[in-house]
Amino acid sequence: MITIKNLHKKFKKLHALNDVSASFSRGQVVSLIGPNGSGKTTLIKSILGIVKPDAGSILFAGKSIDKQVAYRDNIGYMPQIGRYPDNMKIGQVIEMVKNIRNHKDGTLDDELFFDFKMDEMQDKNMRSLSGGTRQKVSAVLAFLFNPDVLILDEPTAGLDPLASEILKDKIIKEKKKGKLILITSHVLSDLDELTTDVMYLQDGKLHLYQTVENIKQQTGETRLEKAIAQVMKRYLKDGTATIPMTENREADYAKAI
Amino acid sequence: MKNLFLIACVLMALPGLCRTLVVGKGQTYSTIREAVAAAQDRDTILVKKGTYYINNIVIIKSIYLIGENYPLLHGADKYEIFTVSGKDITIKGFHFTNSGYSAMNDFASVKIIDASNIIFENNRVTNAYFGVHIANSHHFTIRSNYFNGLTKSEQTTGNGIHLWKCNNALIENNEIHGHRDGIYFEFVTQSLIQKNFSEGNIRYGLHFMFSNDNWYVENTFKNNGAGVAVMYSKQVHMLLNHFDSNWGAAAYGLLLKEINDSKIDSNTFYQNTVGIYMEGTNRINVTNNVFKANGWAAKVQASCMDNTFFHNNFLSNTFDVGTNGTLVLNTFNNNYWDKYEGYDLNKDGFGDVAYHPVSMYSTIVENSPNTLMLLRSFMVSLLDKAERAIPSLTPENLRDDQPLMKGLKLKEKK
Amino acid sequence: MLKLSKYVLYDIVRSKVIIAYTLFLMAVSFSLFQMEDNSGKAVLSLLNIVLIVVPLISMVFSTIHYYNSYEFIELMLSQPVSRTKILLSEYLGTALSLSSSFLIGVGIPVVLFYFNSTGISLVLTGCLLTFIFTSLAFFTSVQSRDKARGIGAALMLWFYFALIYDGLVLLVLFTFSDYPLEKLTLLLSSLNPVDLGRIFIMLKMDISALMGYTGAMYKDFFGSGTGALYTIGIMLLWMITPLLLAVRSFNRKDL
Numbered sequence: 001m002i003t004i005k006n007l008h009k010k011f012k013k014l015h016a017l018n019d020v021s022a023s024f025s026r027g028q029v030v031s032l033i034g035p036n037g038s039g040k041t042t043l044i045k046s047i048l049g050i051v052k053p054d055a056g057s058i059l060f061a062g063k064s065i066d067k068q069v070a071y072r073d074n075i076g077y078m079p080q081i082g083r084y085p086d087n088m089k090i091g092q093v094i095e096m097v098k099n100i101r102n103h104k105d106g107t108l109d110d111e112l113f114f115d116f117k118m119d120e121m122q123d124k125n126m127r128s129l130s131g132g133t134r135q136k137v138s139a140v141l142a143f144l145f146n147p148d149v150l151i152l153d154e155p156t157a158g159l160d161p162l163a164s165e166i167l168k169d170k171i172i173k174e175k176k177k178g179k180l181i182l183i184t185s186h187v188l189s190d191l192d193e194l195t196t197d198v199m200y201l202q203d204g205k206l207h208l209y210q211t212v213e214n215i216k217q218q219t220g221e222t223r224l225e226k227a228i229a230q231v232m233k234r235y236l237k238d239g240t241a242t243i244p245m246t247e248n249r250e251a252d253y254a255k256a257i
Numbered sequence: 258m259k260n261l262f263l264i265a266c267v268l269m270a271l272p273g274l275c276r277t278l279v280v281g282k283g284q285t286y287s288t289i290r291e292a293v294a295a296a297q298d299r300d301t302i303l304v305k306k307g308t309y310y311i312n313n314i315v316i317i318k319s320i321y322l323i324g325e326n327y328p329l330l331h332g333a334d335k336y337e338i339f340t341v342s343g344k345d346i347t348i349k350g351f352h353f354t355n356s357g358y359s360a361m362n363d364f365a366s367v368k369i370i371d372a373s374n375i376i377f378e379n380n381r382v383t384n385a386y387f388g389v390h391i392a393n394s395h396h397f398t399i400r401s402n403y404f405n406g407l408t409k410s411e412q413t414t415g416n417g418i419h420l421w422k423c424n425n426a427l428i429e430n431n432e433i434h435g436h437r438d439g440i441y442f443e444f445v446t447q448s449l450i451q452k453n454f455s456e457g458n459i460r461y462g463l464h465f466m467f468s469n470d471n472w473y474v475e476n477t478f479k480n481n482g483a484g485v486a487v488m489y490s491k492q493v494h495m496l497l498n499h500f501d502s503n504w505g506a507a508a509y510g511l512l513l514k515e516i517n518d519s520k521i522d523s524n525t526f527y528q529n530t531v532g533i534y535m536e537g538t539n540r541i542n543v544t545n546n547v548f549k550a551n552g553w554a555a556k557v558q559a560s561c562m563d564n565t566f567f568h569n570n571f572l573s574n575t576f577d578v579g580t581n582g583t584l585v586l587n588t589f590n591n592n593y594w595d596k597y598e599g600y601d602l603n604k605d606g607f608g609d610v611a612y613h614p615v616s617m618y619s620t621i622v623e624n625s626p627n628t629l630m631l632l633r634s635f636m637v638s639l640l641d642k643a644e645r646a647i648p649s650l651t652p653e654n655l656r657d658d659q660p661l662m663k664g665l666k667l668k669e670k671k
Numbered sequence: 672m673l674k675l676s677k678y679v680l681y682d683i684v685r686s687k688v689i690i691a692y693t694l695f696l697m698a699v700s701f702s703l704f705q706m707e708d709n710s711g712k713a714v715l716s717l718l719n720i721v722l723i724v725v726p727l728i729s730m731v732f733s734t735i736h737y738y739n740s741y742e743f744i745e746l747m748l749s750q751p752v753s754r755t756k757i758l759l760s761e762y763l764g765t766a767l768s769l770s771s772s773f774l775i776g777v778g779i780p781v782v783l784f785y786f787n788s789t790g791i792s793l794v795l796t797g798c799l800l801t802f803i804f805t806s807l808a809f810f811t812s813v814q815s816r817d818k819a820r821g822i823g824a825a826l827m828l829w830f831y832f833a834l835i836y837d838g839l840v841l842l843v844l845f846t847f848s849d850y851p852l853e854k855l856t857l858l859l860s861s862l863n864p865v866d867l868g869r870i871f872i873m874l875k876m877d878i879s880a881l882m883g884y885t886g887a888m889y890k891d892f893f894g895s896g897t898g899a900l901y902t903i904g905i906m907l908l909w910m911i912t913p914l915l916l917a918v919r920s921f922n923r924k925d926l
Contacts, residue, residue, distance in 0.1 A: 011925075050748045051925040072751035079749070083742035085678075087685040093746075096678050100750050504890075550711075552877065573711040575877045595709055621841075625848035628841060630856045630889070632873055633715075634866070635723055636837035 001025050001149060001180050002047060007056035009042055009204075016042040017053065018204035024182065026148075029175050029194050032184040033228070034201035040184040041080060043201065044151055047182075048077055073102055076147040080154045080184075082138035084126040090137060091122030094144070101145055109146045112139055115166045131158045139167055143174070150174060150181045157185075168194070192224050200228065207235065281305025281328075289314060289322075289330075296320050304328045304351070312336040317343040324350035327381060332356035332366065341369045347376040358386040358407075363415060365390035369397065377402065387415035388436060391423055398427045406436035411459050411482075416441040420448070428453060438464040439481065446470050455479070461486045461512075462503075465493065473498065484509040484529060491517040498524045500532070509534040510551065516541060523667070526551055532574070535561045544568050547667050553579045553619070562586045570664050571595060571614070575632070578614035578655065579623055585655040589614060593661040601662045612660040615651045617644030675747070675756065679764025682743070683736065689768050692728055696720070696776025704784040714785055714793065717777065718872060721797040722865050723833055725773060726804040730825040733765050733808035738818040748926055758809070758921045762914060766805040770798045789875040796868040803864045803909045804829070810913035813920045836863045857892060864909040871902055 002024045009017040016039045024030055032040045045051040047058055049065055049072070057064055060071040084093050098108070113119065116136040129137070135158045142150060152171075156164040171194055175181060183194075198215060200208035208231060212224060221227035278292040278300060279285055286292040289309055292302045298319040306326040313336050316322070328351060332338050335357040339348065353366040365387035369375055375397035381404075382388045388404040391397065404417040417433035419441045420426060426448040432455075433439040439455030442448070443466045450473035455462035462478030465471070465487040477499040478485050484503035487493055493516060500510030510529035511521070516538040523545045526532035532551040533543070541564045548554035554574040557564065559582030566589045571577050577594060591607070599608035618637045621628050631637050644651060683689050699720060703713040740761060747757045777797060781790040811824040840859050844852060860866045874893055892898045 045925075048749050050745075052923060069751045069753045072749065075749070077749040079745070083745055085682055085740070085743045085746075087682050097746070097750060099674055100747070100752060102751060573709065595712065621845065625845050627844045627848065627852045627856050630844070630860055630866070630870065631837055631841055632877060633718060633722075633869055634837045635719065635833055636841060638719070639834075 001061060003059040003062075004043075004047075005057050005059075007043070007046060007058070008054045009039075009046065009051060010054055015204045017046065017056075020056070020201075020204070020206045022199065022206060022209055024180050026180050027175075027178045028196050029171070029181045029183065030197045030199055031195040032182060032199045032201065038201040039204040040201055041153060042204075044077075044153055044182065044184060047151065048072065048075065070102075073145075074148040076142035076145060076150045078135075078138045078142035078150075078152045078155055080157070081131075082134040084134065084137065086125075086127040088126050089122065090118060090124050090126065090129075093126060093137065094118070094122075094141065097141055098144070107146065109143050110140075112136075112143050112166070112170055115170075116140060116163065132160055132163065135159055136163060139170075143170060148179055150179060152181065152183045154185055155183060195224065198224070198228060200232065207232070275299045275301065277301045277303055279303045279305065280309075281307055293318070293320070298345075311338050313338065313340055315340045315342070316346060317341075319343060319345035321347045322349065322351075323347075324352070324380075326350075327352040329354060334358070337364055337366070337368055339367045341367065341375060342371050344373045344375075346372065346374070347378070348380065349376070349378045350380065352381040352383070353385065354381075354383045356385045358413065363387050363390055363419070365415065365419070368392075369394055372397065376400070381405075382417075385415070386413075387419050388417040388433070390415075390419045390421075391426070392421045394423050394426075396425045397423075398429065399431060400427070401430040402432075404431065404433040404436060404439075406434065406458070408435035408457075408459065411437055414459055416464075417455070417458070420445045424448065427451075432456075433458065433462075435459075438462075439478070440464070442466065442468040442471065444468060448472075449474070451475050453477075455481065458482065463487075465490055469493070472496070477501065478503070478510075480504075481508075483507055484512060486512040486514070487516055487519075488512075488514040489516075491519065493519040495519070495521045496523055500524065500526045500529055502527070503529045505530060512536075513538045513541070520544075521546060525549070526554065531556050531579075534558075535564065537561065539563055541565070542567065545665070545667055546570075548572065548574055548577075550574065552576065556580065557585075557587055558582070559584050564588070565590070567591055568665060569593070570667055572664070576616060576619040576622075579619045580615055580652060580655065581623055583652045585652045587655075589655065589657040591659050591661055592657055593664045594657065595664070597660045597662075599660065606662055607659040608662055611656040611658045613645065613648065613651060613656045615655050616641050617650055620650050673760075673763075675752065675760030676764040676767070678743075679740070679761055680768055682740070683764060683768045686736075686739075688732065689772055692732070692769075693772040693776045696773060697780065700777050700780035704780055710785050714781075714789060714876070717781070717793060718869075718876075720777070721793055721800065721872075722869055725797050725800050726833060726865060727829050729769055729801045729804035730808040730829045731822065732769060733805045734812050734821050734825040735818075736765055737761065737809060737812040738821060745926060754922050755918050758813075758918050759914075762805065762809055762917075765809075766802045769805060770801040773797050773801055789872065792872050792875045796871055799903075799906045799910070800864060800868050803906065803913075806910050806914040806917070810917040810920075813917045813924070832863055832865050837866065840866075861905050864906060867902060867905060867909075 004020060004022045007017050007020040020043065034040055042051055046053050065071055118140055155167055159167060171181060175194060195212055197211050198208065215227045215231060216222060219227040219230045221230060278296055280289050280292045280302060284305060289304060293314055293316060296302055296318055301321040301323060304324045306328050308329040308331055310331045310333050316339060330338050330351050330353050332355050334355045338353050338356050356366040357364045366382045366385040367389045369391040370393060372394040373396045377389060378400045380402045382402060383405045384407060389399060399418055406417060407414050414437045416438040417436035417440060418428055418431065422444045424446045426445065428440060428450040429452055431453045434457045436458050437460050439458040439462045440450060441464045445468040448471045453476045456479040458481045460482050461484060462481035463485045466489055468490050470492045472494040475497045479501040481503055485500060503510050509531045510526040511533045513535045514537060518540045521541060521543045525547045528550045530552040532548045532554045534556045536558045537560045539562045543566045546569045548569060549572045551574045553576045554571050556579040559580060564587040569592045571592060571594045573595060577596060594612050594614060597608055597612045599610040601608055617640050700717060703716050704710060707713040744757055778794045781794055807828055808825050811828060812821045815821050860870055870889060870893060893902055
């Protein structure tokens with residue numbers, strides 16, 4: 001579905017992405033983890049075309065995203081901090097995005113809209129919303145058009161436990177439909193059960209991209225968090241890892257293209 | 258009625274008293290030349306409608322030449338049509354056309370030389386080099402004629418009404434287009450030019466040279482190449498005229514050069530590049546005029562002395578007054594300037610601070626004409642404001658000490 | 672694109688600044704026409720509004736609006752909308768709202784009190800200048816992410832076009848007044864949209880003065896058919912070039 005080849009991006013001195021290559025396909029739920037400033041958001045924004053990479057290429061369904069925007073029809077994006085025009089109401093923002101998306105089949109996925117009780121808050125001004133409510137709006141917009149790919153940047157960060165639970169359930173549902181879901185977070189635990197793959201970035205470098213089973217199997221740990229920690233520790237100690245840091249996903253490439 | 262008719266018949270029948278000689282197809286005379294030859298003093302020659310090709314008929318008898326329904330007198334592009342010399346001659350109701358052009362001589366449709374008591378009235382003169390050319394004559398009237406010249410270059414077009422060494426002339430109610438100068442005066446005295454309309458002439462609507470003691474009143478000069486020029490004359494009275502839309506780098510509503518002791522009263526200067534341009538003029542009173550929407554209402558060069566501007570309205574002019582020096586020997590008083598921003602605390606109708614009609618920017622433009630490009634820019638208005646606060650470049654004594662607070666009620670001819 | 676512009680317009684109208692601007696222009700225009708018994712003088716004051724205030728407001732308002740729409744732009748970027756489209760919609764929305772403000776605030780009084788060729792050219796120039804300076808503002812805003820710097824740059828640019836440029840021109844023309852500078856002045860007037868607009872209006876207002884000296888050249892040139900085309904062409908160029916440059920930088924930018 002999405003193929004990234006040798007991606008580089010520098011912000012002045014900071015090397016945000018350093019030769020990152022990866023491939024994502026349908027059915028995967030990829031957890032993109034790493035410390036703050038490791039390049040997770042930059043990678044996501046590159047995929048969305050918000051950040052322009054210095055070198056390398058990104059293919060979506062086999063086509064370069066460089067000169068096109070239509071591929072974003074298939075992506076639902078929930079940003080880390082949702083920022084919306086101050087003067088608009090929730091209902092208007094949703095209406096506007098609906099208006100702008102070329103949503104062809106017309107069936108909207110308004111499950112989250114009602115689960116989050118957005119129908120009762122339609123007339124609230126964006127200016128007056130709390131961070132959590134904004135996140136809810138972002139989530140509603142991301143899922144609304146039933147896209148093939150969901151990119152969620154720290155989705156549960158500002159949400160209350162109840163909302164967080166609702167969102168998680170929704171992600172599981174979408175996963176079952178065979179969608180590609182990319183999630184960034186620096187804490188793994190609450191998304192453990194969803195994840196099929198783990199991707200670890202640090203200082204712009206891709207250090208680890210493996211399926212969860214592989215990691216658990218190789219390390220003998222049952223808890224994902226611990227397993228990753230173990231891998232990383234070993235790697236940082238002697239520069240070697242017992243399991244390959246990134247799997248060869250040539251097969252996925254082929255599938256994607 | 259019957260009696261009257263009888264008397265007329267008898268009068269006409271009396272030979273030698275005053276006969277009427279009829280010219281036309283099937284009439285007694287087929288050409289005007291024959292009739293003129295046959296006529297005696299005080300005879301009337303009545304020319305019927307038709308086209309007559311004429312190679313200069315010389316009229317020296319005191320006759321009345323009357324055209325019926327504007328018979329066309331054609332000069333075949335080669336000849337003058339009439340030469341008039343004598344006294345008590347009237348020419349009325351003809352259409353003169355296509356008289357000749359000569360680079361050597363001043364060919365005219367009608368030439369009047371050494372004549373007096375001439376009336377040239379109600380004629381049309383078209384495609385002429387000179388329209389009417391009058392020399393060395395006195396006591397004559399050119400009235401209600403229509404002139405339309407060749408409108409070629411300044412060299413190949415003559416003047417509409419041309420007077421040279423004349424006196425006691427009355428030029429009235431004529432309409433002149435497309436000539437070099439609409440009306441031209443040289444060495445003419447004691448004459449009156451009134452109610453003429455001179456428009457679209459190549460050089461001047463009216464041109465005065467060495468002509469003293471003349472009046473011109475209620476004329477309209479519009480859209481002429483260079484406006485009106487009055488030069489080297491004195492005692493000229495210019496009243497109630499309308500100077501309109503004379504545009505161009507060297508165009509003036511009224512150009513005064515070496516004029517003394519004259520009067521400019523109750524005229525309207527509207528939309529001229531320069532309303533009045535004065536050079537070497539002395540003792541002229543400019544009163545009760547309206548200067549409206551001109552580039553410069555007046556340009557008074559430093560060579561002028563003792564001229565007075567009194568009781569005029571200056572409205573919407575780009576610049577009010579321009580000058581080329583700092584020495585000012587002319588007086589501006591009690592005029593209304595719409596650019597005046599002063600106040601009148603004692604309510605006597607006069608502004609309490611003097612008005613300086615020469616702006617800083619107009620001085621700059623005078624020195625460097627290209628800066629006209631900055632007209633009405635913010636920069637320029639700042640400069641003018643600064644100059645008004647601390648005058649340095651503009652002539653300090655060119656000012657109206659008692660500017661009027663309200664515009665005068667002067668008649669504006671539209 | 673119009674769809675997006677609609678939202679931009681809606682957003683601007685909601686901000687109320689634009690309404691204040693409209694009312695301000697209207698109040699000034701009406702009071703000028705009411706106060707002066709000579710409407711020619713009122714138009715003269717309006718000329719200064721058009722040449723000074725309109726560019727200033729256009730620049731500052733557009734700059735602030737651009738920075739305030741960052742959220743909107745971010746939201747749009749994750750949607751299937753091209754960047755060119757986003758920026759052009761922002762531009763169109765801003766320029767349209769500013770110019771309709773101007774049309775209401777100045778256009779209506781002019782039509783009521785001074786409906787002639789001078790009035791029309793005044794309104795036309797005001798609209799063109801609005802579009803041009805909005806475009807310039809977008810160009811400067813896109814360059815920098817910092818709002819303060821953006822507004823600073825906009826003000827500098829305005830100051831340059833409104834005053835400094837004319838000062839420099841005056842200096843040059845005065846210093847070299849002994850040389851034939853006719854062609855140069857034509858060129859110089861094309862290099863500043865405010866000057867070009869001013870000359871366009873003056874051709875109607877001060878036609879008599881412009882016929883004198885080198886002014887006749889202006890009349891011959893700008894007053895002719897080709898001249899009018901030239902003027903409008905250069906004005907459009909002043910509008911399109913900064914906008915295209917803005918789009919170019921915007922397309923290459925990380926947001």
